Amino acid sequence: MARHPAPGVPLTGTVTSDPLIRKVLAAEARAAESQRELAALRLDRKQLLDEYTAMRKARPVPVGPAPGKRGKADRVRVSVGDLHGMRQDPAAVAAFLADVRLLSPDEIVLGGDMLECGGWLAKHQPIGFIALLDYTYQEDVAATNAFLDALQTAAPRASIDYLEGQHEDRVERWIVDQVTANARDAEFLRRLCAPPALLRLADRQIGYYRRAEIYVEGAPRGWIQRGLMYFTHELGTSKNAARDALGKTAANVTYFHTHREDTATAVFPSVGICKAFNPGCLCTMQPVWRNSDVTNWSQGYAVDFLAKSEKFLRVHVPIWRGESLASAWVERIKA
Numbered sequence: 001m002a003r004h005p006a007p008g009v010p011l012t013g014t015v016t017s018d019p020l021i022r023k024v025l026a027a028e029a030r031a032a033e034s035q036r037e038l039a040a041l042r043l044d045r046k047q048l049l050d051e052y053t054a055m056r057k058a059r060p061v062p063v064g065p066a067p068g069k070r071g072k073a074d075r076v077r078v079s080v081g082d083l084h085g086m087r088q089d090p091a092a093v094a095a096f097l098a099d100v101r102l103l104s105p106d107e108i109v110l111g112g113d114m115l116e117c118g119g120w121l122a123k124h125q126p127i128g129f130i131a132l133l134d135y136t137y138q139e140d141v142a143a144t145n146a147f148l149d150a151l152q153t154a155a156p157r158a159s160i161d162y163l164e165g166q167h168e169d170r171v172e173r174w175i176v177d178q179v180t181a182n183a184r185d186a187e188f189l190r191r192l193c194a195p196p197a198l199l200r201l202a203d204r205q206i207g208y209y210r211r212a213e214i215y216v217e218g219a220p221r222g223w224i225q226r227g228l229m230y231f232t233h234e235l236g237t238s239k240n241a242a243r244d245a246l247g248k249t250a251a252n253v254t255y256f257h258t259h260r261e262d263t264a265t266a267v268f269p270s271v272g273i274c275k276a277f278n279p280g281c282l283c284t285m286q287p288v289w290r291n292s293d294v295t296n297w298s299q300g301y302a303v304d305f306l307a308k309s310e311k312f313l314r315v316h317v318p319i320w321r322g323e324s325l326a327s328a329w330v331e332r333i334k335a
């Protein structure tokens with residue numbers, strides 16, 4: 001039987017043909033490449049083993065103790081302002097009151113300018129204001145009284161504080177104009193026509209805080225303090241009002257007046273983290289006297305969830321075109 005040669009190219013002996021030489025060189029190149037790949041894989045394996053060993057030997061980071069049992073907030077506080085009486089937005093007010101019924105707050109802070117006090121009182125507005133006379137002071141008072149009735153019906157167990165804004169302060173300024181010489185006459189006029197009397201705040205058991213009085217030692221006039229939060233109606237009107245408020249207070253502060261939601265945060269070495277808030281307004285977004293200048297106002301309110309320590313979580317709730325953007329959230333947390 002004839003014997004056939006073994007397949008492939010023998011690497012021994014003398015190879016003389018060009019095709020065979022090329023095949024031998026290609027085979028040697030493939031062998032060298034395989035050796036390089038094998039060396040790279042061995043290096044990768046060694047590095048992975050080294051990383052794994054180092055990870056096993058690394059010191060563990062201590063884990064803090066698990067928090068205790070977490071229950072519902074000890075108290076809920078709602079902050080809202082700038083209703084402006086006859087200039088209120090009925091749809092925004094309805095959305096706010098619907099949320100209040102679900103939240104059932106323990107505390108409510110009314111941030112001032114709940115009355116518009118325009119018309120015959122408008123001379124105390126800054127220069128450039130147009131005195132609108134399409135409603136009476138009696139109608140303005142009636143509108144705010146209706147709001148307070150609805151608010152106390154929606155949150156019957158809430159304590160309520162009412163800060164005097166510069167619009168309510170128009171009445172005070174008018175009284176001072178009339179009776180600068182006799183303090184007794186001033187008090188008589190307050191009982192006749194000032195907001196606390198006409199809004200029946202004493203009967204409602206709502207505290208009223210005037211801009212001219214000091215309520216917190218070391219704080220400006222008209223400020224009140226509730227736990228770790230200060231409240232005041234007015235702190236500035238610039239586009240950086242919240243940031244400016246922090247620089248003035250170095251404390252947590254809620255202010256109103258600018259009609260737009262705003263928040264700023266700062267850390268003071270001797271105090272800690274501090275925040276300034278403005279929750280927005282409940283009045284119409286584009287009043288007649290601003291028709292030639294589009295406002296950047298925003299409607300809304302604020303909710304504080306307070307622990308027994310007075311530490312709090314603040315949530316701002318925008319209202320857009322009569323709809324609270326927190327309706328689903330409020331229903332969820334109350335479930």
